[in-house]
Amino acid sequence: MKVFNEIETARLMPIRELIDALRIAAQQVIDGDIVSPERLVVALKEGGVMLSMPATADDIAIHKLVNVNPRNRHHGLPTIHGQVVACDALSGVMLFQVDGPTVTGRRTAAVTLLGISCLLPQAPRSVLIIGGGKQAANHVEAIAEVYPEATIRVRGSSLQSAQAFVDRFKASAPNLVIEDLSNQSTADVVITVTTSKTPVYLEPAHPGCLVIGVGAFTPDAAEISAKVINASTVYVDDPLGATHEAGDLILANIDWTRVKSLASALIDKPDFSKPIVLKTVGTGAWDLAACRVIRANLERS
Structure with a gap:
């Protein structure tokens, strides 16, 4: 499985391509072609949360796990930490892992x-x-x-x-x-x-x-x-x-x-x-x- 850091993850997600992909995904959610259940939220200390977000489609499946702690800014740490793993939708074989905060920031x-x-x-x-x-x-x-x-x-x-x-x-x-x-x-x-x-x-x-x-x-x-x-x-x-x-x-x-x-x-x-x-x-x-x-x-x- 290929693993990509923050800089590499950003390079692989040009913003215009992301917008086009989101437009398609939004319609596929309506049509039921993407299954994206409500995310699981688990409390961490001092107001932080752990978020588990899976989604599947015919061509790809993903699972994002990120921790969000707004108080981190007081300690010089990023607010979000985590990763996204992409898998083959048929075999379940893991294809690549990318930086979770970068995916979150750019797709948001x-x-x-x-x-x-x-x-x-x-x-x-x-x-x-x-x-x-x-x-x-x-x-x-x-x-x-x-x-x-x-x-x-x-x-x-x-x-x-x-x-x-x-x-x-x-x-x-x-x-x-x-x-x-x-x-x-x-x-x-x-x-x-x-x-x-x-x-x-x-x-x-x-x-x-x-x-x-x-x-x-x-x-x-x-x-x-x-x-x-x-x-x-x-x-x-x-x-x-x-x-x-x-x-x-x-x-x-x-x-x-x-x-x-x-x-x-x-x-x-x-x-x-x-x-x-x-x-x-x-x-x-x-x-x-x-x-x-x-x-x-x-x-x-």
Whole structure:
């Protein structure tokens, strides 16, 4: 079995190929061609969790095991540790092992970009990212590649942290700037990628702005205010997992009958006259799509 490190894993997953693979996988989940059960969540100490996420299809099977501990940032450690193993769907033979955090980060950013392509009527001119960690970095890199003309604004926990983030990625994302708080409601897309358990996005919901919640992954955490959630048309990437993990929606006492799947937006265009929120929680199906991209690039090399 081939084993690939963080750098090698990233190289094998070009962002545009990931978006295309996710588009296919989303439809296959609806059709039942990908089986992706609700992930198993086991508590670790100090608020950490162990996540087990299998998924299978006719062509490939995968299992992702990752540990997530938001407190690691206080100790200079990555928030996510883990691996993804891909197997032959017929024999069960293990094909390769790749870096779990890299798969998670890149496919999560690709899901966001798939959401932008479906839930925004035109390419974004301005994107606001709230957060300054690894997921923020993945999103900046992906947006800069797919939407190079868009201005990417960053809002960090402090002006100093935001400046450090901009300085770090300015070379790869020349349109990256610090958020001007006087113009905070003008972004076409707002993406929250923090570990905060209380809302970091409180601006009034308005048509023409797509708000995407990425960072919160437990039922007691919400990055987006309940007022924004309840005033918007709401989409989720994984309807099954969202009912247990999408704290933004759970704490807003969402009426789940009005929540739509991201996959449905691939078929029916949303009503762009209303505010739209996309909440992503992740699913093994997205990791399976990433492993398809990796396998295809290994076969070509």
